[in-house]
Amino acid sequence: MPASPDLDALLARCQRREPAAQRALYARYAARMLGVARRYATCLAEAEDILQDAFVKVFAHLGDFRAEGSLEGWIRRVVVTTAINHWQSGKLRRRCQAEPVELPEPAIAAAALDRLNVAEVLALIEQLPDGCKMILLLYAVDGYSHSEISELLGIQESTSKAQLSKARKQLQHLYQHHHTFLRL
Numbered sequence: 060m061p062a063s064p065d066l067d068a069l070l071a072r073c074q075r076r077e078p079a080a081q082r083a084l085y086a087r088y089a090a091r092m093l094g095v096a097r098r099y100a101t102c103l104a105e106a107e108d109i110l111q112d113a114f115v116k117v118f119a120h121l122g123d124f125r126a127e128g129s130l131e132g133w134i135r136r137v138v139v140t141t142a143i144n145h146w147q148s149g150k151l152r153r154r155c156q157a158e159p160v161e162l163p164e165p166a167i168a169a170a171a172l173d174r175l176n177v178a179e180v181l182a183l184i185e186q187l188p189d190g191c192k193m194i195l196l197l198y199a200v201d202g203y204s205h206s207e208i209s210e211l212l213g214i215q216e217s218t219s220k221a222q223l224s225k226a227r228k229q230l231q232h233l234y235q236h237h238h239t240f241l242r243l
């Protein structure tokens with residue numbers, strides 16, 4: 060259910076396709092949804108493409124929103140589904156120019172090296188093969204079950220579980236390699 064009468068009014072205006080209302084709804088959720096899209100994309104430009112395509116779908120299907128959950132959750136699902144569609148179509152398989160990932164300098168105190176920050180974890184996840192990355196994000200970050208993942212991706216539930224296990228092992232290996240590098 061929408062959180063406020065203001066949001067109800069904004070949604071009604073969006074359904075009437077008022078550009079100012081659509082811009083306001085976009086401005087309200089775009090930054091958070093770009094973060095969701097960025098997890099699935101190989102670079103910021105691809106995440107922006109996903110976000111744009113997702114909001115086109117949001118505005119086209121706003122009448123389908125049943126207010127059984129939060130609007131943000133519904134938009135998040137549209138963004139994730141759009142990212143999956145991009146991945147399945149091969150749009151996410153092209154590589155962008157490498158975006159620099161800042162890792163801590165080896166001279167930082169050893170105690171600080173024992174903890175990875177969010178940017179470092181995301182940098183490690185970026186190194187996973189596409190299939191493993193997709194399953195890991197859907198399961199561990201976005202909270203989808205293996206049965207939901209199998210339905211979304213058109214794979215067997217056992218494949219989802221196997222890919223998650225493989226992703227975890229590879230992530231652990233990457234962490235150990237990263238951790239060892241930083242201690243040198």
